[in-house]
Amino acid sequence: MDPGRGPPVRPKHPTHYTVRKWLAGRQPIAYCLPHDAHETDLATLRELNEAYIRSVQTSDVQRFERLLAADFLCSLPDGTLIDRKHFLERTAAPVNVSNLAAHDINVRILGDVAIVHARTTYTMDDGRAGSGRYTDVWARRGGQWVAVSAHVTRNAS
Numbered sequence: 001m002d003p004g005r006g007p008p009v010r011p012k013h014p015t016h017y018t019v020r021k022w023l024a025g026r027q028p029i030a031y032c033l034p035h036d037a038h039e040t041d042l043a044t045l046r047e048l049n050e051a052y053i054r055s056v057q058t059s060d061v062q063r064f065e066r067l068l069a070a071d072f073l074c075s076l077p078d079g080t081l082i083d084r085k086h087f088l089e090r091t092a093a094p095v096n097v098s099n100l101a102a103h104d105i106n107v108r109i110l111g112d113v114a115i116v117h118a119r120t121t122y123t124m125d126d127g128r129a130g131s132g133r134y135t136d137v138w139a140r141r142g143g144q145w146v147a148v149s150a151h152v153t154r155n156a157s
Contacts, residue, residue: 038109041145045107045114045138048145052136053120057100061092069139069146077132077154087150097122097130112140131155 048067055063065088072084082090102118116136124130132154139148 041109041114041140042107044145045109045116046105048138048147049102049105049107049116049118049136052147053100053102056091057095057098059091059093059095061088064088064091067147069141069148072147073149075149075151077152096125099123102134114138114140114145 051063052067054060055067068084068087070084072087074082074087076082100120100122102120105116105118108115108117114137116134116138118134120132120134122130132152134153135151136147137149138145
């Protein structure tokens with residue numbers, strides 16, 4: 001304490017309380033976007049999600065080359081984590097399912113990141129019905145949305 005000065009003055013409210021109170025009145029960034037921009041991004045991400053599912057079903061490596069970020073990673077149902085190169089190699093192989101469809105699609109936009117959750121149904125080669133879930137993470141880079149991560153699960157048959 002400097003001579004001639006009194007004790008330090010404590011703020012009436014602790015800083016963390018003030019910040020918390022200020023944040024409580026704010027909306028998440030996903031909802032702070034102009035309505036038209038948010039709706040445009042939402043429509044774009046829904047289209048990209050549809051293209052992603054269609055590309056899985058048709059083994060469309062060229063389309064995936066445009067959809068996936070250079071640093072893309074994918075967690076497979078068996079727990080294996082693969083990079084973009086290995087994902088594209090796997091995509092080139094013929095698929096062993098048909099009628100792949102996404103349901104209950106939930107797209108959340110968090111600024112320049114978006115998360116897509118959905119349920120899938122498909123028919124296996126032997127005719128049995130299959131289902132699962134996926135979570136894809138998209139990032140806006142250079143003004144375009146690219147997939148940076150995917151996590152795929154399958155329900156036990």
